[in-house]
Amino acid sequence: MNTSTRRRGILAGATAAIATVALALGGGGAALAASQPVPTSSNVVITKLAQVSPLGNPANGTQIADLSGYTTINGVGFSAFLVPGTASGGGNDIRTNSGQQFAAQQTVATANALVGSNAAAYTGTTSGSGTITWNNVPAGLYVVRETSTPPGVTAAGDFLLAVPLTNPTSKTDWLSTIYVYPKNAQVGATKTVANAADLKVGDTVTWTIAADIPKVANPATTGSTDQFLAPDAFQIVDTLTDSELALAGASSAAIRVTAGSTSLTEGTHYSVTPTTASGNTSYAIVFNSAGRTALATAINASPTAKVTVELDTVVNSATVIDNVANVYPNQKSITDGTPLTTNAAEAKYGSYQIVKDSSDAGVTDLSGAVFRVYATEADARAGNGNYLAPKDNAGVAHDSWNTNPSGNVTISGLRYSAWADGVAQTKFVDNGGTCADYNTGGANCAANPKYQSYWLVEITALPGHQLLAEPVEIVIGDGSATQTSQVIVNQQNGGGFVLPLTGGTGTLWLTIGGLVLLALVLLFVVLRRRREHAAE
Template identity: 40%
Template sequence: MNSRKMRGLWASLGATVTAVALTLGGAAGAQAQNQGSSSAPLTSDVVITKLSQPEAVQDYATGAEAEHPAGAYPIADVEFEARLVPGTEQGGANDIRTNAGQQYVSGLDSTTDVDEQLPTDATIAGTTDSNGQINWPDVNSGLYVVTEASTPSGVIPADDFFVSVPLTDPAGSGWLDTIYVYPKNAHINNPEDPNDPNNPNAATKTVSNADALTVGQDATWTISSPIPRLATTPGDFQATDQFVIQDTFTDEQLLVLEDSITVSAPENMQAGEHYTVVVDSADGQTEVVIEFSEQGRDALAAAVNADANARVSVNITTTVQASGAIMNTAQIIPHSSQANDPVEVSANIAYGGYQFDKVSSATGDGLQGAEFRVYDNLEDAQNGAENYLKPSGSNDGTWTSDENGQVTIDGLRYSNFADGQEIEGGEQYQTYYLVEVTAPAGHQISGDIVEFEVTDAMVVGDDVVNVPTATGGFQLPLTGGMGTAMLTILGLAILAAVIVVARRRRANADVTA
């Protein structure tokens, strides 16, 4: 169990070394009233309200009902267990309501002093509801050690603390019918956490790939985490015992560029001194681990004391290796208690393709050998510019129809998904432009520019039709080779016929004369 010094609910009441001030929350003047007090109630209600740690460290609770501090919000699903310290119950050797009990409690320094005496099973247990509350009615008198047995991911457990039943009213004489306890936790939550609609303590992961239109280009992932606001005593926030950010990438999807990794942390923090960056590749995966040293965690605590909203960010650039919907998840361990249940934050990118058939207008058959290029804007497509898109892979950005006339273009960023978010329009929405650069044999090149969008792993488009090279009702003569020879022979035959006709006419003229 995590221990807490004997300050808890009672230190804020101006407690002295007297047992009454420590356990019952009374001032010195109340001691005589409580000496062996038979008037002290045998039961009280106890209400625990679990809150996130606000921007400023709070004073100890008094047991009275209080407003939630600004910036604190309730935390659900925290399991509490209370164990009665043996002998402090009614009639026990150290009955909390008697002088003997008060003297016993005055000798306790922290909850660890009684750990070995506590029962294995909890005396009382409960889990906070959506309002962060547990209501324990009619709790029997005694001294209890309260433990956070289980917390959600990202919620750093508070130390164990004492609750004394009954407890005097800090406003004056008398007893509290209901004892209110407000333990607060350092909390790094997920963006989707329903406890926190405004997400002031949310860890996030984002990705930048709007300009990376093809596989083979780079996407940069950013993990951002608040620095934990850990407070065990009034005063300053303290350093946690561990702080790690780690991310794992599948190599066939994303290739980590090791030199690109940067850590943005408070001023004057140096790699190797305040934190380490370890990149380990094995079994087709690459793991990046950023771990803060004790000196680094102290610097983080100093930063969050200077600015309660201070954060740590990590940037990792990767080269996109393949098409598909690629989800990447990072883990944040803000404290050793969260090592097996880290905060997880994710972002994703999506790349897909476009498929169509190249067919003849004459027969409807598929045409092999047509070549196409893809542009990211209409002007370059119209001009046949050299900056056509070139996804990495087996081709150089020129896509050729196969024996069935099918063309499969792959490795293009989704038109409607960029920087990890769906988009409906605007500058990031990407329309692609298809241009035929080489016609299939026996057909004319298509002059049409086809606009298309990639919104799935493979979008199937309309056929692209080519017209055969035949024109009118005749074939244009061949030129060169056999075509030239035939024309020459035909010309010589005509010339010979002309000569023969001319000679016959001359001969006939001579006979007539």
């Protein structure tokens, strides 16, 4: 048997297991094996696999030698329940012809009704290479139920297992070990953030959730019909911390959903239900029947199709924001409260402490200097109106900052310089080769557009001091809110910055001239009075 034939032989979910019962118990295979003693037990090996596309044909109980093209799943729990009366000596002993006929006529529903609330005969959880081994399982018909699944794995339906099974190759003996390959729809999900251009608190940041669409096998597929059915439920829940993020407007505009390449519509394909509790607001995107059908259409059109959800949120505070989403791929995950949780996407916003000083160590009051901050050096040097106005954690926008008497002021609400789109950034990136130095540049280096330096411009100097002659580059990061190493010094008026007082030494001569003029006036008055007295 070649590899492709073996792959087509893997069970395609619960229906494949039922077909295995039919192969073993109905028709000539069982009759041909009647010349061999019917064993009283068999070993059973269950190997849990992720569903693939295209679907394969039902398996036949033999081992699949090469599973390299498949993903095995650990952590899936199974329980096997004996159908009453099918054990050796029972009224429908499976080791008899009438018992085989009885087993072949059963469905999962009828067998479950017979099992009722009986205890499981065997239990186990897949491990290692996704397997469970039950040795020496007594003859009988069993209902095998999936009792637990790890997050991101869609539970498969119950299936029937007959012990023993006819060897499908020889058709003249029985399988000593029965190999079963039930498949589960396994999904993965990721979350990313795009905020390279969103530099300040108050800006709108977009988060994207991308989840696999569950591959729910269609038992009625003929190859020309859809291979996969719509999941019985599907929802994605994103929880925002209110102090950090807020949905940017109405959900119909701020939340966008696609299935494969098809855009879905709120109200037609899904609903959005907000729930607020303990300072958080959760948005549940719940797919209705039309939405789940759209998922099935997408996965049938492309085996790699995904469902994506984009959320636009407003940044409310200068902090490190970690955000995850929970994906519920079927009803069982909702009922059991076992969602698949995405990775944490991270956006970082912080602050910078300006430390202002005077060139004169005797100056103790450093209040009154006023700064603005720009996103580019060119705008900062031009001193134009493109300065930033981030909001503080109270939601108040600031476009300038005044130093206190100690010379300090904190600029709050700017995106981290070396963190954008959820990943660390360097100031320089490779350009035609390996960059000589990712922080200082050099050969084969190009400026990284996602790395963000900021530029301080002093618009009002300290009293008695000169304005800064050029912008100052600053960096926002983990320690910038309390930094003291970067000190901005203003030059006190003195030396070349002090012009002579108006008149300078001329003031002295004016004073002397005035006194002389006053003396002359007094002399003139005295002489005039003497003449007047002489004339009398």
